[in-house]
């Protein structure tokens with residue numbers, strides 16, 4: 001075959017191969033097919049060992065392997081092969097620059113290149129594996145270099161002019177094929193990103209809690225970086241620091257105590273690293289070692305180094321424009337859209353979780369406060385408050401009552417009221433002494449809390465650095481981080497201050513607890529005041545009872561004559577029984593005294609005897625007086641009133657002047673005496689009674705019964721144990737003793753030193769008839785003591801000397817007592833010009849109540865004509 005023919009054949013073959021290569025290139029879908037097909041076809045024409053296509057990255061002025069002809073590459077057994085495949089090579093060195101400068105293929109002898117240290121390392125690897133030459137040509141797209149085709153040969157004469165021509169001719173086809181592959185890869189990558197984010201977004205819809213979030217984020221990030229670790233840090237309430245929120249150290253193994261420390265620490269936002277992430281709108285990639293070299297001292301950097309994380313990407317987590325935290329992820333390569341997509345969704349989820357947590361916290365706080373309010377509602381004593389407070393603090397966990405101080409009555413001082421003794425046990429030797437101290441409202445911390453809006457929180461460590469560290473030093477010893485203080489007040493009234501130690505306490509919860517303690521303290525104080533007041537009343541009551549007992553002492557009944565001896569005997573007999581006693585006797589004979597003597601000698605003596613004067617009550621009121629009434633029982637009954645019967649329950653009811661009781665009331669009284677129970681007027685409930693009744697009258701009740709003015713059945717009910725008191729004129733033997741008794745009694749009460757009575761006066765006293773009985777004698781003596789000029793009573797002032805003496809001298813021995821009384825009353829009435837009661841009235845002179853005089857007038861049938869006639 002001629003040379004020419006040979007050449008023609010070669011050209012034909014070349015055309016054929018180039019045509020096939022063109023077809024191949026248009027069909028290529030898988031990027032590595034391109035290089036293998038290319039190699040195969042070209043190898044049909046020329047000799048070479050292997051080829052490679054590298055791509056330029058304009059972002060960092062590098063180029064990196066893109067398509068590799070693995071199978072035929074002699075360097076695939078080279079120890080650095082794996083590194084080289086993933087390496088990036090600088091565009092800023094003479095070797096590659098010479099390729100970029102020309103539109104033609106360039107051939108290099110590797111032997112020569114080994115002399116240039118700047119030449120890319122892949123040349124050295126090829127050289128090491130016996131490669132001698134390399135043909136390089138840039139690949140262009142739209143007038144811009146996008147990469148290079150490398151063809152290597154282990155011979156020195158492979159790259160002939162024909163070879164170079166062919167490469168130059170197919171370079172544009174190769175370029176567009178590479179561009180297409182890049183475009184396709186881009187599209188596929190975007191689709192993958194989309195479906196990745198879609199999957200993530202689907203997973204995120206089920207996230208409700210921090211724990212859910214941790215699971216979804218871990219699964220997703222593992223897909224991006226199977227071995228990487230991450231931490232999501234949340235900005236703390238102080239807006240100055242960040243703490244770990246959700247994390248996963250990945251497969252890295254680090255120092256566990258360092259990990260624990262970093263996870264529980266608060267890191268300042270402005271640490272030179274985190275602030276850069278928060279300020280950036282795109283994810284930032286950091287080299288851990290470079291940042292450490294730059295002088296960033298954060299502990300988490302030490303941890304990353306310890307865990308072997310080389311590069312970390314930081315992405316801000318934002319809600320709208322507000323930073324809420326950041327994500328640190330250990331990863332080598334960053335895919336900005338994916339990371340931004342993930343972080344946007346994490347931020348939304350975190351926001352929802354935090355809102356949920358806040359809602360839950362509020363609900364928990366409310367139910368907590370409700371429980372506390374139930375516990376504290378009925379508290380009326382300090383001990384109960386103490387129990388309730390310690391119980392609530394126990395439930396709060398790690399919160400202690402350091403001190404509750406109350407403002408003294410002077411408004412200037414505060415005294416300790418309550419505190420947790422166990423808190424300071426063993427910390428201060430003389431805490432008891434310290435806790436007893438009163439402080440003033442000017443004391444630094446007290447003034448601080450009083451000036452506050454109601455509550456404040458003090459950082460113990462910070463306070464220990466201040467000039468006022470006396471208390472802070474003590475707080476510091478307890479180990480708690482914060483002191484929570486509040487003013488205890490109800491309305492505008494400040495009651496005191498409260499101090500609680502805790503590491504963390506929700507302010508709304510603390511305020512809620514303090515408000516309830518305030519109410520309880522105020523209730524306790526009020527209740528203590530009421531108790532003190534009641535105690536005083538009880539003491540006064542005891543004193544009064546004692547007084548009454550002394551005044552009306554059984555033993556102070558004067559008179560030891562035969563008749564009075566009999567009376568005493570009857571009193572002793574009946575006292576201890578519960579029998580109804582009926583005391584009869586003229587006015588002033590001492591019926592009430594006897595009634596009290598019976599009561600005081602009875603088992604009911606510790607209770608007050610209740611007295612009702614039946615004559616002094618209008619008939620229409622006596623019923624309500626006896627039985628009480630309900631509100632609205634009748635016009636004027638504006639509120640419920642307790643009647644004498646109810647008051648006398650378990651004691652004695654003394655019904656004085658029973659003979660004057662109106663008939664209607666007599667019926668009601670009878671019913672109570674029979675049934676021992678009653679209802680209030682207008683009331684529906686029956687009240688059981690245990691009342692001992694003592695009645696007294698100066699009327700002849702049997703006569704009253706006969707005359708139809710007193711119910712016989714009631715009379716028999718009352719007249720169970722009658723005691724009849726003799727008139728004074730029938731027991732002249734007692735007059736001396738009584739006179740002596742009243743003399744000393746009134747000398748004492750008036751402060752006059754009157755000690756004796758002249759024999760003349762004594763004689764007068766003995767001979768007087770004493771219509772007003774002992775009461776009259778008592779009054780006479782009271783007046784006489786006041787009028788005496790020296791130590792001796794030399795004159796007495798009887799109502800009217802003339803009456804007494806005249807009557808005495810004129811008294812015929814055969815007149816009945818009634819007649820004498822009648823004459824005497826008529827005389828007195830005459831002197832008073834018919835005036836019966838009131839000042840200067842006959843009743844006053846006679847020393848008897850007006851009603852008694854009225855009854856006597858009626859009984860003795862004294863008519864106006866008798867005393868108005870002359």
Ligand SMILES: Nc1ncnc2c1ncn2[C@@H]1O[C@H](COP(=O)(O)OP(=O)(O)OP(=O)(O)O)[C@@H](O)[C@H]1O
Nearest residue numbers: 557558559586587588589590591592593698774775
């Ligand atoms: N035996 C006595 N010893 C000392 N004081 C007496 C004695 N009897 C009566 N008195 C005194 O006389 C006064 C009148 O007594 P009291 O009120 O008990 O009489 P009364 O019979 O109930 O009178 P009236 O029927 O008017 O109610 C009282 O101050 C009482 O202390």
